[in-house]
Amino acid sequence: MVTPSQPDPSEFAPALRDFTRFTMMYKFAIDEITTKINILREEFIHLHDYNPIEHVNARLKSPESIAAKAHRRDVPMTSTAIRNNIRDIAGVRVTCSFVSDAYRIFDVFTAQSDIEIIDVDDYIAAPKPNGYQSLHATVQVPVFLAAGPELVYVEMQFRTVAMDFWASLEHKIYYKYDRDVPAALLDELKEAADTAARLDQKMQSLHDAVWSNRG
DSSP: OOOOOOOOGTTHHHHHHHHHHHHHHHHHHHHHHHHHHHHHHHHHHHHOOOOOOEEEEEEEHHHHHHHHHHHTTTOOOOOHHHHHHOOEEEEEEESSSSSSHHHHHHHHHHSTOOOOEEEEEEEETTTTTOOOOOOOEEEEEEEEEEEEEEEEEEEEEEHHHHHHHHHHHHHHHHHHTTOOHHHHHHHHHHHHHHHHHHHHHHHHHHHHHHHHHHH
């Protein structure tokens, strides 16, 4: 009986190094941005009247998710093609107290000299048809590696607690129904989104009234 020969690990070493370097760039970009946001958060906590940043979350797409998205978009499975065409491999979400805070943190963050804004989708000013609200921005941040700096795309979301709660619920429902959500449930989700938007408006009004009286 012939025993099949084992593959030589050295054959796969270059591809493994390339893939590791590729994913590490996005991890480092997330680290860079979350550090910047956390510095702002610390500053607001210690030097300002209140902290507008409630939560900071980050996620890195899995290799399977990257491959699936590349396939859907007919993007060649090369690191260069994926880097140029898929810009949400790294994601950072900043959850704020009030609608005005989402815009304020966006402005302060993107004013930093090493952050380049690529595009912005304001789903707060113009919600999606299903009621989804959030301020999206694709940015580039430099990551400094031994071989030199790399500009890395990161998708950022700025939203309120109410928007985040609704988006989390919607995601769970779509996952539960494998994206085939019954029409009646979609109508209820839209109604919930409208309720969350009214709550944000009310809380913003209360916030403005309190802080205007302090002036």
